[in-house]
Amino acid sequence: MKLTIIGASGHGRVVADIACLCGYDGIEFLDDDENLKNCGPYPVAGPSSLAQEQDQDLFVAIGDAAVRRRMLERFSEKRIPVLIHPGAIVAKGAKIGRGSVVMAGAVVNPGAVIGRGCIINTGSSVDHDCLLGDYVHVAVGAHLCGSVTAGDEVWIGAGAVVSNNIRLCGGCRIGAGAVVVQDILESGTYIGVPARKKTVAASLRTPTAKTCGEFGGGYSSPGIKEAHAHTVSAQWNRRAA
């Protein structure tokens, strides 16, 4: 099975490793940086535009949510897998949208619904009944307690904790190590314990950040519906059987 990965970065290498464990044996990268010829042991075959000409499976491994969204929206759903590391624990019945990756040691508990193009990073957890929109990133070691709701493009920094039943509006960012104990209804960056809004440099603001109270449209994402059918992790298939 062949897979093209767009984005020849460190994140891309992690995605390639997971894809390999999920049974892909022909992996190549595409990247718009023409100086890149390899990504780890894999070749960089050319710019991302080449993906349009191929028909093999495709994964977008780009950290920036807005860029990830733009890239993914160009391609047919059918080509986009869900990648789940065999060392992740995903509850039977949890739903995960296409183009999402669940990394090693992550836990996704029953009732969780994760949109398309999400990154559930190494050692993080998404607990029961959480609803995540599209293009959400739960960074390394971050934990979402039960029934957290997060809109599209929410970014939860490394080691952050979001308490149960909290709502995070689309596009908000939670800093590394923050503890969120109240709903976040206004886009921006939140840091500290308990998390408070921080003023950030203009260059770091998320251009697509949603306005106060919007929780994104990710929960009815078409990517979620057929996630099971296209999940390639052997572990997942065992659990789903």
Ligand SMILES: CC(C)(COP(=O)(O)OP(=O)(O)OC[C@H]1O[C@@H](n2cnc3c(N)ncnc32)[C@H](O)[C@@H]1OP(=O)(O)O)[C@@H](O)C(=O)NCCC(=O)NCCS
């Ligand atoms: C929140 C964050 C985005 C802010 O970035 P920034 O705007 O560039 O912030 P700066 O580095 O300029 O720091 C500004 C101030 O905020 C403080 N600060 C930054 N991040 C902080 C955090 N997570 N918690 C507490 N304080 C923080 C800095 O110490 C600094 O304080 P000072 O003004 O008293 O010196 C960033 O620090 C962060 O947490 N990134 C998370 C990285 C991560 O989790 N990556 C995951 C990869 S998987």
